[in-house]
Amino acid sequence: MSDVAADAVIEAPETVATYLRLRGLTPSAKNWKRKRRITVDDDNAPFTPGRDPGTLGDVLDRLSRDAGWETTLAREDLVRQWADLAGADTAKHSEPVSLERGLLTVKCDSTAWAKNLQFMRATILTEIGRRYPEAGVENLRFIGPDVPSWKWGPRVVPGRGPRDTYG
Known part of the structure; x- marks a missing residue:
């Protein structure tokens, strides 16, 4: 040699x-000789920390947080899950109709249901705050069914008019 x-x-x-x-x-x-692996400080380089694939739920959570959709999604979940939140029997007779400036308005089938839900207001409000804190619900308002008004129109008569609860 x-x-x-x-x-x-x-x-x-x-x-x-x-x-x-x-x-x-x-x-x-x-x-x-073994080749040395070149170290790159680039975030997009393969095999660097944080490059492992994540779960779809984590990706969607990060996307909704970065885009500012958390409040909107929490409000939509509140409306969709109203039956779980208020109870199945209560949900048959009531539905959330609006949420503006922290006030959730719930429309009921009758004035009796609106009054009963008013008594349960604190419990429902606590449950909303526990499950959907991002929704921003600060107060609840329960309203009865829409009734015709006898106070305006071409055939209005002064006086008390009909007295009915409409529900």
Whole structure:
């Protein structure tokens, strides 16, 4: 062997040098050394921390938070889950109709249901605050059914008029 080949054998690991010597080859410095991985400080480089795929739920949560949709989505969930929130029997006779400036307005089938829900107001408001804090509900208002008005129109008669609860 020449001096260059002998130097290459000395630098190679013993197992690699033995293998190459038995095959009649000389180790070259480029073939047996392991390549160093280049470290990049770029956030988009593969195999860097934080590049593992996340769950779809985590991605959607981050998207809704970054886009500022949390309040809107919480309000929509409140309306969709009204039956779970207020109870199945109560939800049959009531539905949320508007949410403006922290006031949730709930329309009821009758004035009796509106009054009963008024008694349950604190419980419902506490449950809304616990489940949907991002919705921003601060107060509740329960209204009865829409009734015709006898106070305006072409055939108005002064006086008390009909007295009916309409529900």
